[in-house]
Amino acid sequence: MGGTLVAVAFLCASLSPSLLPRPWTWQGVVAGLAAVLGYGLGSAISAVLRRIFGLIPSPRARRVAWRLLLAGGAMVALSVLWFSADWQREIRLSVGMDPNIVWFIPLIALVALATFTVLLALARAVRLGTRKLIALLGRFVPVLVAKVAGLAVAGFLVAVFASDVLFAGFVEVMNNTSSLANGSTSPGVHAPASSRLSGGPGSLVSWPSLGRTGRDLIGTTPTRRQLSTFAGRPAKEPIRVYVGLDSAPTMAEQVRLAVRELERTGAFDRPVLAVMGTTGSGWVDSDGADALEYMYAGDTAMVAMQYSYLPSWLSFVVDRTKAAEAGRALVTAVEARLATLPADARPRLLAFGESLGSYFVEQGFGGDLDDLLSATDGVLLAGPPNANPIWRSVVARRDPGSPEWRPAYQGGKQVVFGQTPNDLADVGRPGLVYLQNASDPVVWWNPSLIWRKPAWLTEPSGPDVAPAMRWYPVVTFWQVVVDLTIALSVPDGHGHRYGPNLVNGWAAVAAPPDWTPADTDRLRTLIQYR
Template identity: 35%
Template sequence: MFSVLPLLAGLLFLAASLTPSLIPRDWLMQGVLAGVSMAAGYVMTQFLLALWRALELPVMKGRPARIAHAVLAVPVLVLLGRGVILSGTWQNSIRARMGMPDLEVNNTAKMLALALAVFLVLFVIGKAIQALFDLLRLRLARYIPVRSANVLGLLLAALIVITLTRDGVVNWAMRIADSSYAAAQHLTDPNVAPPGEPWQSGSVASGIDWELMGKPGRDFVLGGPRARAISGFTGRPAREPLRIYVGLAQDKDPDTRAKVALDEMLRVGAFDRKVLVLASPTGTGWMDPASYDALEYMHGGDVATVAVQYSYLQSPLALIFETEAGLDQTTALMRAVYDHWRHLPPDRRPRLYLHGISLGAWSSMYAFNPFQMMNEPVAGAFWVGPPFPSTLWRQANDARQPGSRFVLPELDEDEVIRYASQYAPPDRSGREWGRLRILFLQYGSDPIVFYDPASLWRAPEWMREAPAPDVSPRLRFTPVVTQLQLAVDMLVSTSAPPGFGHTYHARDYIDGWVAVTAPEGWTAADTERLKAICGQDGKLGCANG
């Protein structure tokens, strides 16, 4: 039933999948990854053998083949045994860096059983595809030469599988995901009434429909510190922060949603504030309170933040299946807000900042047009966890100084663009910022940032450097398997504790906002006091500080 060489290759891939990557894996995710890796090794080797035979190259048979298989099996089984024994130690090497408890030792058997089950399911699917290919090529061979029938049968089988997968399974799964996430937007406490203050989005006086705002928007509008809490922290009078949020259900057209947001900004006086933040949410529309709460504290509440939702999906799914939605929406909002802002008198308009987290960082970067802003630039941008396809982020990385690390680049004199992590604050160089301040906050263990499609066949650039402090020194590159590991890492990137992976900590937002916005009269002691009330005891923000 099983071919020996492909099976040995599959076991080798399984062993390699047990090595650590960026995010710790429990037995469930490791079992799935191991099964998929084993299937990938099996299929690839089977394909190479089929190609070898198609080229009519000599094939070892009989007793010599059995002896060769036995010889090859020894090192493969040794490596597999070593991987199984050390898999817990490897995963704990990441968990220790993230302050997580060690894995339970009795999970290995469950992981291997799941890996085998996943492999068998994929093996059966593969056999079904092979049967389809055989059926097509044999039917075609009745009318055309055998070699042509084989080629055409392969192409037809591939076309059928791709069509069924893309238009059938994938579309079905996306409809289910989209409807479930859309339903989740309305999972809010029915006792929570719309805001009572007229200056709040979703209130009776607002042009934004409270029921169409969605749960992420409602949480954002109702959350955050009030003026009284801010004043208690600063010891000075404070203003009520303005939070404007337009839900995806408000209108199907991104330009219309952008206009609704601009009208709301004008209604509540957002352009009269000291700081104006043009924010782009994550894929689901979530706005991380750890970031926005801290900014409002450090500027005495004299802040207006505007955001428009563009998707219901989690960022990894939205990144793949709804790429244009976020880019179009943030561009429309940027165009509307910036056009109004630049026509205001320079001494009477707020400092305008761009901000985005995860997929929001990518869309915010996409909307940033330096040629359009050359004469009237924004004050700065703070982009957190920028996804790997982000063009501006990649261009900045490519322009880093020779010898500068890929995970934490240095550019020129740090006058415009800087990088920071949980171990490297943005002002560590001590140099002066320029007129425009752009900051990338990224963790070395964040797969959303450091996933590399080319890791299918070569090690990513960051893997060829000394590992970041939050990355296991036991991480190793294996073709194909590393690609699968990083893909799984992306799916579970937010399972890491705050301060690691794709879960950004309040303290790092605080350092970032202080560096980018330079709050008036702010001191290092103020930074430490704010950190003491933000992100503590499992809180996401600092609203109750």
């Protein structure tokens, strides 16, 4: 009975708002998962109360309690399920989406029931197997020893199966699938004709070795004509250097190849050189890359490298150390090459990273704020994962009274956080700008959501977070996990989409001397509607 009671409570909590609007199918899965977790927790609490404290209700009390629970639980669950449609409309309004949706309440209930049934059957199969194992061991050793040993063996086997079979198999499938995708090329993307771009004439890096995301970045570089039209003056061909995972056999050789390619293209003669942090698959947000080139009429150079085939979210789980190693290796090599130039002849060193790419950048500069600021002339990081070391340190030491979703740090002299263009207006020239949307699950996902209410929900909620969102133990964690899968399914400026706001970020940290707010508005329009 205790398991059913907590299961109903968890199911109802899972129907409450989270950061982003969910499809009805995902809502059903989340509800079923929450219910089975609640069932397990409630059953465990009931077992403790029975066996340790001897709290065993009478048969009559149990019958009455079950009737009340089944009737009351069904009414409460159906009522909350009905209200969940209004909550989803509220979330959609918060992130600038059409609130008119069809919310398939009966189908949500069926998906939730199916998910609950399957997961509960698996859990009971494990429990049955554990009991049989304990009974078998009990023939040879004392009962207490058999129980301890049986539980330990069962726990070990489940952990090994989950980690080495299910998860490892999933990672292998994803890696193979991503490797195949890495060999493909997006429609409309072609090898460049410019020698200033990796994969072009005279390049030390072959076009096929760039990988899909590398070819996307190189193959969509703005042309000199496009840059000139925007700038109103002759533009230069921008330099983009990219080294794919297949461009060299080891990371060290990738880095050496990247520096040689920078030298070949004349990157160290440009006024601006940007290190572009990549996600697991090697992706760089083209909005961030293009905005910098338009801002400087193409008189820029940028370098990026791929270190994995996996998508960003999976790479964050299994390849995070590779991101740190790649970031540090590339930054160290670029800094070493810059150190050979006269101080007055070095380009301004900028850095950009989005999502796991921001982790790449932070770790590339040693995970220390002072080192990052002293080594660079401007850094723009968007959608930083909660594990970013510099981000965590700055947010933890934010000025008193500033919320976690929009922290102020030392009055904004060196570090500024923003979500909207107004947040970045009149901020002077900080060394580091973080773009973070209050509704971005990438920023807020953390295992501690299981047991601790986060500060970003303790304080007044952010501008695009539904006011009705609440924290529930265990449940909110899984809600935000689901939000991660749909973080890009919302308009720019919400979720994990930063789009034209990257223009305002660059304008804050690295605008050229003659740049004006009107130029920022023109470039925002170009990036948003091209």
